[in-house]
Amino acid sequence: MSLRTSLHIDGMTCSACTAAVEDCLRQIDGVEAVQVALITEEALVEHSHAVPASALQHAVEDIGFGARVIASEDAATEMRTSYITIGGMTCSSCVNAVTDALKKVDGVQAVQVSLLTEQATVTHTCEASRLCEAVEDCGFEANLLETKNEQAINDNESLALKIYGMTCSNCSNSIENAVMKLDGVVSCQVALATEEARIVYDTNRTGIRKIMEVIEDCGFDAILNSNLDSASQLDLLLKVRDVAYWRQTFLKMVAFGFPIFFRHHIWPLMAMILHVHWTPIVLYHGLFLETLLEFCLGSYIQFWLARRFYINSYKAIRHRNGTMDLLICVSTTTVYVYSTCSILNAIFHDSQKPASVMFDTSAMLFIFVSLGKWIESKAKGNTSTALSKLLSLTPSMCTILENPDDLNSPQKEISTDLLQKNDVVVLHPGGKVPADGECIYGSSEVDEALLTGESLPVVKRIGSKLYGGSINVASPLYMRVEVIGEKTHLSQIVKLVRDAQITKAPVQKFADVIAGKFVITILVLSLLTFIFWCVYIFCLPADKVPAYFVDSDTGNVVFSRILQIAISVVVVACPCALGLAAPTAVMVGTGVGATNGILIKGADILEKASGINCVVFDKTGTITTGKMRVSNYHFIGDMDEKLVWSIVHAIEHDSEHPVGKALVLGASARTSLLAVEVTKVHNIVGLGLEAQTRLDGQDYNVAIGNDQLMKERKIDNLADFLDCCTHLNNPHISTFSHILVNDKYIGYVELADTVKSDASGTVSALIDRGFAVAMVTGDNVQTARAVAQAVGIPLMNVFAQAQPDDKLRVVDQMQKHGLKVAFVGDGINDAPALIQADLGMTIATGTDIAIEAADVVLLSSVQPDDDDDGIALQEYGRKDGTAGILAALDISQRTFRSIKVNFVLAVVYNLIMLPIAMGLLIIPCGLTMNPMIASAAMACSSVSVVFNSLRLKSWKMPVLDNIRVAEERVEWADDQVLSSMDVEKMDVIDSKRASWHSRLLSRFKSPYERLF
Known part of the structure; x- marks a missing residue:
């Protein structure tokens, strides 16, 4: 925990004085935040315990102001979340460098950096400006988008304004005072130096326009201060800037590099075919015109057009990081230095022929690399198409x-x-x-x-x-x-998708470890390769030297060809493919899922989902619609029906449970209600409600719930209750709420629910694909039986009358038996099981708690509206939500498979290309890899990984056969429905049985499919 020290400062006369004090205090190591008020002559400083308060006082006194410490105490750390755009990152090594730099800042709790979106999300307690400084110190561009207070995120709205017309601290104070007088404004901070205002307000009591009107009434102009509006975000996501830069760079490099390539590779061939003899033009002793032109063009390409590579390499070396840019600069600089030395050597010895230069090699390296970067940037932009579409949904203007x-x-x-x-x-x-x-x-x-x-x-x-x-x-x-x-709903979706795309899959750690050591390893391999061939060639007799190293005209060993091999090793290596393997697939997969109503909350969720082999359903709201309505009721005794409905309505009025909502609607639709006073309500989770009510001086102790609740209570007319239970003891999908008033059984209300239209098709498809399918419900055995029969869940896999802790225990026991469990639920009582499961899935129409606890949120349910008389009507769309369960598992498995394929492509590429570039085939076959070919291969490796990820964009929702399960699939036997939580009796083997055609096709899997 940091300290918060208050200082009284004498001698400040204007805003320049406050700025000087602020700068002075901020330069002290360990100071996290500084606020100086000119009017009150106070400074508030947050700093670490390593900085004594006296040090702050002395620092102020040293610049000519008087200072004394008023108080110094522990600061209540306020957790904030900052979003930063970062420019200049090219590979996972850059990501690691930024992450490490941010983690070293005092007060930083968590860091997530995305290479593709070029953004960082940082949770911290320190001043946000220190985060940007840390990133810039690493050599990258940093722009703070916004900083959010956690409390503001949860309760209020934060507003940033740019204010024009302020000239002194009185102006800023007048604005703060005027805004703070508004009802609903929580805080207002106006910075004179930056002309910015940050306001936190309650949206229920005031609004943006009202705040801006107050500021304008003070005589100042105010506009929204958005560091990154939607248009800018779209440009960033689509890599517009990068695409334009690399396109222009590529075209310029072709324009200046083609003459060099023409001179070395096309003109000699044309001269030989056309029998043209060309005499080089001598400008000076040993210096020829063609050599000078190549030197000028090569120098322009090397140090101007390719300056971005050098800038990035300098930043990497400064912070001891290795990047792809560093490999490119090392290789091309080596070529340039060699060629320049050859020119100087030719001039020094008055050579009679042009010097042996390799400017064509470096020029073609840059051309291929810039072409690869151009294609890669366009492909990266396509990976974020889904998020871009979501961002473009919000209109800029409205009426x-x-x-x-x-x-x-x-x-x-x-x-x-x-x-x-x-x-x-x-x-x-x-x-x-x-x-x-x-x-x-x-x-x-x-x-x-x-x-x-x-x-x-x-x-x-x-x-x-x-x-x-x-x-x-x-x-x-x-x-x-x-x-x-x-x-808003859309903003929450965008945030969830962006957060998912910025997280790293666990397999990405493998790539990060390799990338951290990759560059230095390649440079060492290149040096060792150069040394080996030098020693090997010069130790061999002249007639034994491989022909590749011998000049066909002179018979001498060509040193430049040894250098070319070493350069090829550096050029052909590609850490970028490893760094892009997981992020590109995650971005496309989560984006495609989002456009199909499937929100996957993180890259790690994809890996979990790929290993799922058992799906456990809750019943209400998951397999059934959960939109119940009163279909029948039966009251006994002499109690007035109007009074019964009035008591039920009063007790259930504030309930969020589907049963309670249905009872309220049913009561309202059937009678005019009496003014029943509810004095006490007690919710019994999984069973029902108990309440104390009063009407006209008469007290009523009421219990409303399932038959299990009734069995635990004293019932004077027990025989009536048992008769009703006998009458209801048949398979059905309805739910029954029993009513007990003053220990007397009054009767029951039947609530009709409907199985979702795609539930049976989803269950059948899951079973056919080899998943074990089970259902856990708090409803009674009869209802559980009926639902199981309707959708085809094996009865041995049905758990009835389960409390929330029972659901958790079922999932836990399944996991102990080796199953990887996905739990699908939508209620508060499902939250423990959602958290316990390997994969929690919920439907967006569920409770906020369930959505928060789940790993995957399905948006595909169509919410029914209510008709005029208050009885819920069912309006079904093409799918009711359960189809999204199969789709979520399918897209997750496809995405994770793409990640693994990307890693295989990246690793196999390097394992094959590096030995070839090192000259493995020179001795047996006389073959090697030219640096130009190596650069083209390197560019193709990154592009191939991105394009493999883009294949996910062709994914389509699985098509379900909306069939009803045959009656013979279920046999009704009392001992088959497990009201006890005995997982060992599950018919897992039966539920995993695939159809005959699936089993047949599985015998003919390709080696590729067997690998994954």
Whole structure:
């Protein structure tokens, strides 16, 4: 924990004085943050324990101000998250260098750096500017996008403004005072030096436009200060800048390098064919015109067009890192120095023929490398297509009503960034929804394809929820804004996808370890290769020297050819392919998943999902729709039916459980309700509710829940309850809520649920693909039986009447028996099992807790709307969510397979090419690899890895046969449904049995498929 010291400072007269004090204090090692106030003559300094408060005082006094320590105490560390764009990274070695530099900064808790998105996410307590300084010290460009306070992330909205017109500290103070007077503003900090304001506010009480109006009323101009708007993010993701740079560089290198290549390789061939004799033009003793031209063109290419390689190499050497740029610079510089020395030697000895130079080698190296970089940059941009589409969904402008309470009020167009809660947005046909909200007027169809993967438009009417990024297809709609900024559905999806793409798969650690040692290893191999061939050739008799090293005209050994072999070793090596193997596949795989309604929360999740062999389903909301409605009820005794419904409605009114919601809707639709007072409610997880209510001075102790809850309570008319249970003891999909009032059984309410339309097809496909399939539910045995029969889950794999801890225990026992378990659930009671499972999957219509606990979130469920009388109607889309389970496992397995293939390509390439470049084939075959060929091969290796990852873009959702399972697949026997949590009785072998054609095809797997 750091210290927070307050200093009183005498002698400050203007903002220049405060700036001088701030600079002075920030230069002290160990100081994390400094704030100096001119009006109060105070400085607040956060620093490490290694810096005494007296040191701060002396530092201020040394620059001519008086200072004394007011207080020094432990600072309450405030965790913040900063997002930084980083320019100049080329391979995983660069990523490692940036990561290490950021981790060394005091106060940094976690660091994630992505090579492809060129972004870093840092969790820290120190000042954000120190992070950029650490990155820049490594030799990379750094731009701080934003810093978020964790509390602000959770509760409020953060706003950054650029303010013009401030001249002194009084201006900044007046702005702070005016803004802080607004209801709902949590904090306001205005920096005079940078002309920036950072404001945290409660979106429920105020908004952006109101804040900006207050600032403008103070006499200043304010605009949104976005360090990286959506357009810039799109440019960055699509590698627009890099693509343009490498394209121009390649074309320039071709223009200046082709004459050199023509002179060395095309002109001699043409002269021989055309029998043309060319006499070199001598400019000076030993210096020829063609040599001078090659030197000039080669120098321009080497030190101007290729300057970026040298800049990056200098940065790498400065921080003791090895990169691909360093290998290229070492090889081309060696060639350039050799060629220059040859020219000087020819001049010194007054040579009668042009010097032996290799400018063509370095020129062609740069041409091939820049071509490879150009293609690679374009391919990298294509890997982020999915995220780019998501970013482009939010419109830049939108139309709102000037008076949100009057639908006939004038309309005005504003920036989407200026939207506030409760604004009424007018959505014209073809327009994009700018934020999340509720339809208050009109009906239309809305395209939510990029948000949920659902291809068919969804009908929206008054009361329907609208999500930012969706497109209004048919008629005008009026929407009241409910959620803005980074809390919208679209923003959460973008954040989740970006976070997933920035994380590293565990297998990437293998590449990072190799990349860290790769460059120095290659340089050593190149040196050893050069030494070996020098020793080997000069120790052999002249007639035994391989022909490759002998000049056919003179019969002398050509030293430059030994040098070419050493250069080929440096050039052909490619650490970039290793560094791109995992990130490119992860970016494409997670992006394709997101466009199909499958959000995978990290690269490590892909690796987990690839090993899953058992899928465990919750029932309600997962296999069934979870949108229950009252289909029947039976009340007994003399208690008034209206009173029963009123008590049920009052107790369940605030429930978030599907059963409770259905009871509330059913009660509201069937009678006029009495004003029942609820004095106490106790939720019994997995069983139901107990409550104390009162009406007209009469107290009612009520219990509402399943039959297990009833069995644990005293029932005066037990025979009535048992008769009802006997009547209900048949297979069905309905759920029953029993009602007990003052220890007297009143009756039950039957809640109808529906099996999702794609559930049986999903279960059949999972079984056919070799997955064990099971179901764990808190519902009764009869309901569990009916659902199992409907979808085809083997009864021996069904666990009924399971409490939350039972679900966790089932998953744990399965794991102990060697199964890799994916658990699919959507409720609060599923959270423990979701966390325990090897892979947690949930449907986005589930609770926030379930979504937070899950590793994979499925967006493909279509939420039903409510009709006018309050009874839920089921509206199904093409898929109801369970199909996404199979799709998520499939895309995860495909992506992880691509990662492994990429690693194989990268490793095999280096294992094959390096020995060839080192001259392994010279002695037996007389073959070797020219540096130009080596550079082309090196460029192809990186491009091949990226293009292999891009193959994932052709992935399609698995097509399910929407079949019903035959009745004979299930035999009803009381001992087959496991209400006890005995995993050993699971019919795992039976559930893993594949179809006959699947088993037949598996016998003819290719060696490639068997490897993976």
